Structures are given as structure tokens and as C-alpha cells.
Amino acid sequence: MKVCIVGASGKLGHYMVRHALDRGYEVVGVCRERSVGKLDEFKDRITVVQGATNNREVIKRAVAGCDGVLVVLVPWGVQQYSSGTAQAVLDQARPGARLMFSCGWHINRDGQDVYSASFKGLTRVFGWVARLFRVADIDDQVEACRRVFESDTRWTVVRGSDLEEGESQGLPVWSRHIDDPILESNITRRIDFALFMVEALENDALVQEAPAIVGCQTPSALAHAVAVSSGE
Ligand SMILES: NC(=O)c1ccc[n+]([C@@H]2O[C@H](COP(=O)([O-])OP(=O)(O)OC[C@H]3O[C@@H](n4cnc5c(N)ncnc54)[C@H](OP(=O)(O)O)[C@@H]3O)[C@@H](O)[C@H]2O)c1
Numbered sequence: 001m002k003v004c005i006v007g008a009s010g011k012l013g014h015y016m017v018r019h020a021l022d023r024g025y026e027v028v029g030v031c032r033e034r035s036v037g038k039l040d041e042f043k044d045r046i047t048v049v050q051g052a053t054n055n056r057e058v059i060k061r062a063v064a065g066c067d068g069v070l071v072v073l074v075p076w077g078v079q080q081y082s083s084g085t086a087q088a089v090l091d092q093a094r095p096g097a098r099l100m101f102s103c104g105w106h107i108n109r110d111g112q113d114v115y116s117a118s119f120k121g122l123t124r125v126f127g128w129v130a131r132l133f134r135v136a137d138i139d140d141q142v143e144a145c146r147r148v149f150e151s152d153t154r155w156t157v158v159r160g161s162d163l164e165e166g167e168s169q170g171l172p173v174w175s176r177h178i179d180d181p182i183l184e185s186n187i188t189r190r191i192d193f194a195l196f197m198v199e200a201l202e203n204d205a206l207v208q209e210a211p212a213i214v215g216c217q218t219p220s221a222l223a224h225a226v227a228v229s230s231g232e
Pocket of ligand 1: 006007008009010011012013031032034035038072073074075076077081102103104105159160161162163190
């Protein structure tokens with residue numbers, strides 16, 4: 001399998017490169033010119049395409065011949081970086097390729113996610129402050145995902161909980177809706193977020209799904225596993 005990782009130089013991107021190489025995949029990484037040095041540890045093992053990830057020519061070159069594209073969707077900046085990146089991938093990836101997009105729980109696919117008041121408050125405040133200082137545009141990440149949801153490609157939008165560093169605990173568990181008790185712990189190891197993204201490449205059950213994930217060893221995931229095994 002040949003995969004392209006868009007945003008390979010970031011934290012999530014690094015983990016995805018490692019998981020993909022561990023599986024023996026051929027890897028093409030896309031990152032901004034100034035960040036190429038961050039991929040030095042993979043020198044000689046991956047191909048790096050430099051440039052802005054919302055540049056259609058950059059993405060066209062990077063995804064050529066790829067069976068899967070893993071996209072780190074970030075809201076940084078106020079120049080439609082997220083939606084431009086998603087659109088470029090949707091338009092340039094080969095028909096039939098698996099497309100994986102990362103985002104957070106704030107993305108709501110079908111309007112049926114029920115958020116806590118504190119989650120909604122924090123998202124609103126972050127969005128407002130980030131736009132005021134022109135650091136990030138959460139609405140553009142929402143727009144990016146809206147375009148993905150409307151596309152008839154083989155996409156999966158993986159919605160991450162709060163993240164932490166640490167050793168892998170295994171493949172995260174997921175649900176279609178945020179208020180599912182299985183997600184209550186709201187924490188996932190970043191290495192396992194990346195694992196879920198890479199594993200989803202070969203999981204057709206996740207095509208056109210927007211799984212919200214949580215660590216498989218968190219209290220809420222373990223409580224769910226106990227309830228299932230005791231037939232509750
Ligand atoms: N962090 C969290 O707590 C959290 C929670 C839930 C979901 N998520 C999701 O997880 C994914 C990535 O998370 P992460 O924490 O691993 O991110 P990260 O390491 O900060 O990576 C962010 C990516 O954004 C790029 N980037 C940074 N600043 C930029 C700018 N001003 N303009 C354009 N690109 C810029 C980075 O590229 P360079 O290497 O070139 O800087 C890198 O590829 C995102 O999809 C996010 O929505 C994160």
C-alpha cells in the first residue's frame with residue numbers, strides 16, 4: 001500500500017508515519033518547507049513533498065498513485081487552510097482511494113451529538129479568541145468536514161477526544177455520538193489516535209463514518225467492556 005500523509009511533520013503526523021512504516025507501507029509525507037527538518041528521522045525511508053497543504057499542485061504531486069491519504073486537518077491561520085486542504089485532497093486523490101481526516105469532537109456530522117455545557121463553552125471561547133488574534137479559524141475546519149461529509153469518496157473523519165502523550169494502550173474504541181457513555185473519559189493517547197487513523201485504511205466498515213474515539217484503557221471504555229461482557 002502506498003499512502004500519503006498530509007501534515008506529516010506534526011505530532012499526530014509523526015506517529016502516523018511510524019505506524020505506516022511499521023506496516024511496510026510506502027509513505028509520502030507533505031509538510032511546509034520550514035518543517036522539512038522535523039522529518040529527518042525518517043530520511044531515506046519516506047518521500048517528502050514540500051509545500052502548503054492547501055496548495056492543489058502540491059497535493060496533486062503528493063497523492064499521485066496513493067491507495068490511501070491520511071490528512072491532519074488543522075484550523076490554524078485564517079486563510080481557509082483546513083477547507084483548502086480537504087478540497088485539494090478530495091479533488092486530487094485517485095478514485096477509490098481511502099481518505100482519512102483527523103479533527104476533534106467539536107465536529108458534528110448529523111446534528112445529533114449532544115455536548116456538555118462546558119465543552120460548548122470552551123469551544124466557543126477558543127474559537128472566538130483564536131479568530132480575534134487571527135491564529136485559527138475553527139469554522140473553517142467545520143467547513144472542511146462539511147465538504148468531506150458531502151463527498152461520495154471513501155472517506156472517514158476521525159474525531160479525537162482530548163489528547164495525551166504516552167505509550168500505546170491499543171486501538172481506541174469509538175461511537176457515532178459524543179454523548180455515548182463509552183466516551184465519557186474524553187482522553188486518548190496521541191499515538192493511538194494515529195493508530196486508529198492508519199488501521200482505518202483497511203477497515204471498510206468505517207467508510208463514510210465519523211467515529212468519535214476514546215482510549216481503550218480509559219475508565220469509560222473499560223466500564224463499557226464490563227457491561228457488554230456481563231450482558232447488561
Ligand atoms: N491537540 C489536541 O488536543 C487535539 C484534540 C482533538 C483533536 N485534535 C486533532 O488532532 C489533529 C492534530 O493534532 P496535533 O495536536 O497532533 O497537532 P500538531 O502536532 O500541532 O500538528 C499540527 C499540524 O498543523 C501544522 N501547522 C501548525 N501551525 C500551522 C499554521 N500556522 N499553518 C498551517 N499549518 C500549521 C503543522 O505543520 P508544521 O509541522 O509545518 O508546523 C502540523 O502538520 C488535528 O486534526 C486536531 O483537530 C487535536
